[in-house]
Amino acid sequence: MIGGNGGQTQRDACPRGYMTGLNIGYADKIDNVQIICGEYLSIGDPEKEGERRFGHNGHRHKSRLACPDGLVVVGFEANTGRVVDSIGLLCAPISRLDVEVPYSTEMIGGDGGRYQGAVRCNSGDAAVGIVVQHGRLIDAFSLTCNNSVDVNYDALAY
Secondary structure, eight states: OEEOSOSEEEEEEOSSSEEEEEEEEESSSEEEEEEEEESSOSTTOOEEEOSOOEEOSOOSEEEEEEOOTTEEEEEEEEEESSSEEEEEEEEEEGGGTTOSSOEEOOOEEOSOSEEEEEEEOOTTOEEEEEEEEESSSEEEEEEEEESOSOSOHHHHHO
16 A cells, blocks of 8 residues: 555455556545456457545546556556655556556646655556545555456455
8 A cells, every 4th residue: 555544445346357547536636536447458448437436526637547558557656645646557468467667657646745656566467456545535545456357356346
């Protein structure tokens, strides 16, 4: 988990497939997140938003932070203090999840916090969900990773 230690801990997971991005609400800090999942993992396949949005809906800005077509989330980077100020995603092709230098999206959020570095799934794994601590803001953020879409998603969701 990257960030502070406040808020309640909650999880969400893709019902099938891997994470391909996040919907993010923010002002000067990240105040809500929602996962975006790719069900079939090939270019042009439909994406599905997670059922849950964590945090507060008081954001001034909304952004969709997504991997390019054909790539899935394999990690993230963040600026944090006591809460998550900004976040960016690391993406890789499903056929090369262990790529040494993944594609990096832009960082979305406020300008504060300290850069925490890149946090990657284990080699050969991709993100299938998130774990967050939140109240009105996103206090801390982490990914749930797996190397197969044949996982018990109900166990990951709660």
